[in-house]
Amino acid sequence: MSNDQINEKGSHEFREGTINDKPPTLTHSPTMEEMTEHYTKFPNAWSHVRYRFREFFAEFFGTMFVILFGDGVVCQVVLSGSTKVAPAPKGEYISISFAWGIGVAIGVWISGGISGGHLNPAVTLALATTRRFPWKKVPVYMLAQLLGALLGAAIVYANYFHAIDAFEGKGVRTVAGTAGLFSTYAEELTMSASAAAWFDEFLGTAILLIGVLAITDQKNLAPIPGLLPVALFLLITGIGMAFGMQTGYAINPARDLGPRILSAMAGYGKGVFTFRNEYWIWCPVIAPFCGAIVGAFVYDIFLFVGGDSVVNSPNAVARAHHQRAANAARPGFPNAIEDV
Numbered sequence: 001m002s003n004d005q006i007n008e009k010g011s012h013e014f015r016e017g018t019i020n021d022k023p024p025t026l027t028h029s030p031t032m033e034e035m036t037e038h039y040t041k042f043p044n045a046w047s048h049v050r051y052r053f054r055e056f057f058a059e060f061f062g063t064m065f066v067i068l069f070g071d072g073v074v075c076q077v078v079l080s081g082s083t084k085v086a087p088a089p090k091g092e093y094i095s096i097s098f099a100w101g102i103g104v105a106i107g108v109w110i111s112g113g114i115s116g117g118h119l120n121p122a123v124t125l126a127l128a129t130t131r132r133f134p135w136k137k138v139p140v141y142m143l144a145q146l147l148g149a150l151l152g153a154a155i156v157y158a159n160y161f162h163a164i165d166a167f168e169g170k171g172v173r174t175v176a177g178t179a180g181l182f183s184t185y186a187e188e189l190t191m192s193a194s195a196a197a198w199f200d201e202f203l204g205t206a207i208l209l210i211g212v213l214a215i216t217d218q219k220n221l222a223p224i225p226g227l228l229p230v231a232l233f234l235l236i237t238g239i240g241m242a243f244g245m246q247t248g249y250a251i252n253p254a255r256d257l258g259p260r261i262l263s264a265m266a267g268y269g270k271g272v273f274t275f276r277n278e279y280w281i282w283c284p285v286i287a288p289f290c291g292a293i294v295g296a297f298v299y300d301i302f303l304f305v306g307g308d309s310v311v312n313s314p315n316a317v318a319r320a321h322h323q324r325a326a327n328a329a330r331p332g333f334p335n336a337i338e339d340v
Contacts, residue, residue: 030315047082055115055137059144060151062111063119063254067152070258075160075181084166106231121145121251122292126209129294130296131308141255149258153182157266173267175275182259184248184284185275191246197279198287204240204243205251205291206298211235213299219306250284257285 042048050057059169080090108117118124121142127133157164168177179185190315191197213218215231223231243249250256259278264272273280300311312323 007105016145029128056140056144058111058114059141060148062107062117063145063148063154066103066119066150071153071156071182071295073099079163079167081165085163089223090317097237097240100240104236105233108229108232121203121254122288126292126296129293130300130310136279145254146258149254150262153259153262172269175271179263179272182263183256186247197247197283199249201283201287202291204239204249205288206295208251209295251288253288255286
């Protein structure tokens with residue numbers, strides 16, 4: 001048999017098999033038990049830990065990314081201003097505003113679908129006060145945010161360690177020199193009055209909460225969930241551009257306190273806490289808490305109509321009306337019928 005005959009025979013057999021063979025058919029549809037037979041919610045020991053602390057981890061890493069971008073850009077812009085560090089400046093104030101906005105957007109993308117993406121103790125406290133966020137979660141969220149901010153600042157410090165040495169001097173760390181790379185310090189010329197510095201942080205955080213509640217209000221013009229971080233990017237960038245000059249727009253107690261603790265540990269000393277009569281506690285910590293609560297109440301009192309706000313809790317008259325309506329709608333008992 002020639003090669004052509006062999007090839008023709010093999011090709012014919014292949015065509016017959018392709019045409020005549022029928023695909024196997026299922027004898028029955030798989031049951032739910034069969035489909036989930038090998039599935040387990042906790043495939044290993046770590047999955048139990050992750051499930052229990054997932055919201056904590058989300059707030060931790062989300063806040064860490066805020067600081068990575070935020071403190072990172074401040075270090076790059078300020079340190080590159082010295083020819084000892086870089087031959088030319090690497091950014092301007094607008095770079096700082098944009099990077100802080102990007103940091104918040106990335107942080108919310110990381111955490112928003114898991115924990116809600118608070119990333120800010122002032123936001124957490126305001127939501128617990130006005131929107132019935134569980135109070136038992138408040139300390140957990142705040143601790144995660146503080147630790148995440150501290151770790152983020154530590155990573156930035158390690159990355160720019162040698163640049164800071166070149167800027168200030170090897171091993172030199174001063175509050176007046178580079179402590180402002182990590183935490184906020186009010187401008188001496190424009191913020192000589194303590195009350196003015198306090199109001200600046202209060203105002204910035206109130207604006208933040210009004211904006212946050214507006215862009216998450218489903219009865220307003222809320223974006224689709226995947227685009228929420230973009231709206232927050234615009235909000236944070238706008239606050240930085242409009243209100244960032246005088247106090248550095250902390251508007252987030254964890255954003256300021258976590259890096260401040262890190263700077264004290266890194267050699268800046270107690271001066272980071274004694275600056276202008278304990279400025280750190282009343283301006284970048286207390287003022288944002290107050291501003292957040294006031295901003296949340298302003299939005300809920302005048303604009304929000306949802307039932308999850310304490311402002312919209314039904315009063316005694318509304319509760320009585322609801323009860324009467326429920327009683328009227330309740331069907332009566334059917335009459336008994338005897339079988340004949």
